Amino acid sequence: MIQAILLSILVVGICTTIHYFVLKWVSDTIAQRKSTAHGQNLGLAVGAITFAHVIEALIYTLFFLWAVQGLQIGALNASGPTDEPITMMDYFYFSLVNFTTLGRGDLTPLGHLRFLTGIEAFHGFLMITASGSFVLQVMGGGAPLSKKG
Template sequence: MIQAILLSILVVAICTAIHYGTLKTVSDAIARGGNTKRGRHLALTVGAVTTAHVIEALVYTAIFLWAARGLGIGELNVPGPETKDVGIMDYFYFSLVNFTTLGRGDLNPDGHLRFITGIEAFHGFLMITASGSFMLQVMGGKVPLTESG
């Protein structure tokens, strides 16, 4: 269990840094662009936030793979009587579904992977909420993460 906790701390730190870096970069670009380009600012924000979320899900995918295949502390399974090999794309799909808190249930973690799964859903919810708040500020003509924002 200690491995799952340490991996969770690591992945939360990495993804939070990625997210903050992305939002800060977008904020700085908006500040340089002036207030007359709201449509461009929103497009930049949507593109950057979407890219950041996909990258964050990829980081979680790498952690899931390392935990399952490297450390052997759990695995990802297809429910039902049939056994099916779960590949890297399945791990990525699982991570995206979990990060967005959709939780379809067509792939199930077991072992200590369940703990990391819970952390990803909670962390994904926080990151998506932060992104939404940031985007609303941009839509309102503000420059988030700045002193004038």
């Protein structure tokens, strides 16, 4: 269990840092523009945030693989009958579904992987909520994390 907790702390720290720097870069880029191109600013914000979320889910994927294959503290199983092994793309799909809190249930975590899964859902919810707030501020013409905006 300690390994799962430490993994969770590490992955949350990494992904939160990435998220902050992406939002900060978008905010600074918007603040440097002298125009009122709100549509371009919104496109930049949404594109960068989407990219950040996908990268963050990929990082969780790598941590899931490490937890299962390296540390052997859990497993990821298909919920229905299948003869096909779980692939990297299955882990990535599971991470995306979990990060967005969709929770389809066609793949099931076992063991201490369940803890890391719960942390990802909670952290994903926080990051998506922060992103939504950021986008609303950009839509209002602001550069939320910039001293200029």
